Amino acid sequence: MTGQLDGPFDVIVIGAGTAGLPTAISAAERGARTLLVDKSDDIGGTLHVTAGQMSAAGTELQRRKGIEDHPDSHFEDAIRIAKGTSDADLVRLAVDLAPGTLDWLTGEGFEFDPVCPKIFYGHEAYSVARTYWGVDGGRSHLKVLRRLLARARETGRLDLRLETEMTGLTGDGTGAITGIEVRGAGGGVERIEGKNVVLTTGGYGADPKLFARLTQGFPLFTCAMPTSTGEGILCGESAGGVIRNGEKFLPTFGGIEVAGEPGRIDFENMPNLIPQVRPPWEIYVNLKGRRFVAEDNPSVDAREHALMKQPEMTFWIVFDDHILRNAPPFLGNWLTNRNEWDAASIEAAFDSHPSFRRGATLAELAGLCGLDESALSATVAEYNRAAKTGNDPLGRTNFPAPISQPPFYAVKAHGTLLKSPAGLTINTKLQVLDKDGRPIPNLHALGEAIGGATLSGQSFVGGMSVTPALGFGRLLGGKLLQW
Ligand SMILES: Cc1cc2nc3c(=O)[nH]c(=O)nc-3n(C[C@H](O)[C@H](O)[C@H](O)COP(=O)(O)OP(=O)(O)OC[C@H]3O[C@@H](n4cnc5c(N)ncnc54)[C@H](O)[C@@H]3O)c2cc1C
CATH class of the missing domain: 3.50.50.60 (FAD/NAD(P)-binding domain)
Structure with a gap:
């Protein structure tokens, strides 16, 4: 009944x-x-x-x-x-x-x-x-x-x-x-x-x-x-x-916007930024062109609180061609194993997705991302020095490779409300x-x-x-x- x-x-x-x-x-x-x-x-x-x-x-x-x-x-x-x-x-x-x-x-x-x-x-x-x-x-x-x-x-x-x-x-x-x-x-x-x-x-x-x-x-x-x-x-x-x-907001670390829907995050395709699951190869750069947290900080709470303080709670995941070809992918849903990102779709995204940018040089990448060119170059140079010496000012310990082989890539991510x-x-x-x-x-x-x-x-x-x-x-x- x-x-x-x-x-x-x-x-x-x-x-x-x-x-x-x-x-x-x-x-x-x-x-x-x-x-x-x-x-x-x-x-x-x-x-x-x-x-x-x-x-x-x-x-x-x-x-x-x-x-x-x-x-x-x-x-x-x-x-x-x-x-x-x-x-x-x-x-x-x-x-x-x-x-x-x-x-x-x-x-x-x-x-x-x-x-x-x-x-x-x-x-x-x-x-x-x-x-x-x-x-x-x-x-x-x-x-x-x-x-x-x-x-x-x-x-x-x-x-x-x-x-x-x-x-x-x-x-x-x-x-x-x-x-x-x-x-x-x-x-x-x-x-x-x-x-x-x-x-x-x-x-x-x-x-x-x-x-x-x-x-x-x-x-x-x-x-x-x-x-x-x-x-x-x-x-x-x-x-x-x-x-x-209301004041106790905390965003989760790093979602990518759905193309054409500003502010709407694609949860099915949250990037894998969990160092315990996939140690990072990339660096995270805020809108001032600066790194703001050790990407491999094991405390996601610490990374989330650091992100919350960044302009527009937004950052670029920056890497180079060597990383794109050699690192385990960070795109694709690590939780559901639903993965819409194969090599071809990643390449295509850099041609068309508004959150994906590719530059022949770091200077070009900075321009495409709206970042200060000299700030991004200094940040990457500083990271590469840390990768060589093992001594990172932010305390990162995982340095699989420097970021030096063009073209250079960046994917925009945001602190996300769950x-x-x-x-x-x-x-x-x-x-x-x-x-x-x-x-x-x-x-x-x-x-x-x-x-x-x-x-x-x-x-x-x-x-x-x-x-x-x-x-x-x-x-x-x-x-x-x-x-
Ligand atoms: C992408 C995502 C992932 C998450 N992952 C987790 C997780 O893994 N673990 C976890 O613990 N939490 C997680 N959360 C949070 C958690 O899922 C939610 O907090 C929880 O499901 C909310 O349940 P609810 O019943 O309060 O609201 P809902 O499940 O949203 O139900 C509310 C219902 O009320 C209806 N409604 C609203 N207004 C009205 C109205 N005026 N009149 C009539 N009906 C109305 C809506 O249509 C809806 O059906 C996640 C949230 C999101 C968005």
């Missing part, structure tokens, strides 16, 4: 993505008359694009590989990596729920990449192998959640309405939330009553204006799902919620809090709507978005909500 239900509902979940799906499914499984709405024409949200990496300690998969681990160690690592900038109470809740989340997925037939659990070096490394991902990124999660959603809808307790956009929250005048206002596919506006309203609308990484307001001072290069436009955060704010953590930092303040019952720290009655939030920095701080703590989105959702729908 999957027909439309009449309100009022016990639970209304807004956003059928990573966090909203498990919330609505668990609530319906527990007997709640549940409404799940999404403005998109399909469920899944960011699961369509995310790498979907998760982290958890003390899982069945770790035991099978003889890895000893415990949520206490996960907690210590998560706090260490975030340097105390995350919400410790919520991090504790997240790491405690994480092994149950992973074991649940295992039981539901989630298709893990067989190499997992692993230590993953694309984010600051955990001390233990506790990172997991699916064979098809977030689409592996979606496969499981689609099946579970269909089963929940069969109970007749879960109504899914797509192409239905929440435009506001409704209240009783005392501050308590009583439902939502939505605009359907036909443009008509409707009010729907619910005893609990859960905001799982995701982040704001696809909305440049809201990004400029909440995360001031940073350019936006993004691979966020286009639906991540922050309405849930703003509706929560209008209801008295408090937005926090998760937007700001979001609604919540407590460990996942209730949205007002300015006095009091729960707004009947209003809950989780997922990126609570801000990507809440659980990761100004850092990337691996898996600390997807795992808690799933875990918090199951906790809220399966236990915390009352009706």
